[in-house]
Amino acid sequence: MSFDALIFDLDGTLADTMPAHYIAWRATMAKYGISFDEDRFYSLGGCPSQKIVELLAEEQGMVLDSHTVAIEKEEAFLLEIAEVAPIEPVVELVYEYRGRIPMAVATGAMRYVADLILAHVGLADCFDACVTSEDTERHKPHPDVFLEAARQLKVEPEHCRVYEDADLGVEAGRRAGMEVVDVRNFFTPRRITIS
Template sequence: MINLHDHYDGLIFDMDGTLADTMPTHFTAWSTSMAAHGIVFPEERFYALGGVPAAVIVELLAKEQGKSVDAVAVAEAKEELFLDLLKDVQPVLPVKAIAEFHRELIPMAIATGSPHWVADKILQALGIADWFGAIVGADDVENPKPAPDTYLRAAELIGVDPKRCHAFEDTDLGVQAARNAGMTVIDINTLL
């Protein structure tokens, strides 16, 4: 196990696709919700937009496809369907092991593109909610990923200088957000 607490003062984890293997479950919820409104959301595009808030994705795709929808309502319906499927979500084991090893050694936080309340439910379902000193969701900041705000707020809440934080991410937008916050980033795809 890499012992990061000798070199960093805080660890900040993205959640979806990084700490929790939620992406297949999110894609199922997205596909069903969007199809109900005649909007196509290809899987490749879904992964490319990882970390972007749901309502922003709905607005973007609806505009591109000439559809008029209530983006917030569609996003909420997607999140509700996702929660119904939550029992299927598993942790990303190598990342969970890193968090588990460090949880009592240095402050840790979650910086996610999901709404805060959804992040709470996922972390509770995985039995790891109490490992983290802070959770920052897309709805907790003015500018979500790829802006650095989510990561900067997470570092602030655990009382650690962002430059002394190590961030764990699985998407290009998330990596960009953490780097823009001044953090050293581990792309978890290199661990798997």
């Protein structure tokens, strides 16, 4: 092995959550008269919900309570969680290396949502650390979430392998000096058709 620890993004990497997240985003932002197309949604993968709300509101010249709207969006997502399935090729790696080397989750999700997703896909007890949007000031594409995961695992960043599904996360992993595996090379998320 060329690595001593594995760090996994959550949404779109361990769990096929992106369609459910997009449904929740569309419904929530429509209440405020903000459109949010699917390609743009995927381009912001890894960005915390509150930051996305701030960005979209600023672009529309609106003032929103970004924290409240982000919570509203997460609650809408949780209504869709039954549709979320594990991404099997990645989850198989978790089971293969569980107990053999340190492993962490490093996500832009809020902690309570991350915990619920991990429990839903049967991975709640598989990781030695879980770093969420509340644990760092800067978020992907900054490397902070991955560096904090490495710190908690007590493994040097250059000895960590990251699994990611979004451009912002891939960039963050590279900036952290870690080997990055882009799961889009072997997994394609479902897209949503909304009329």
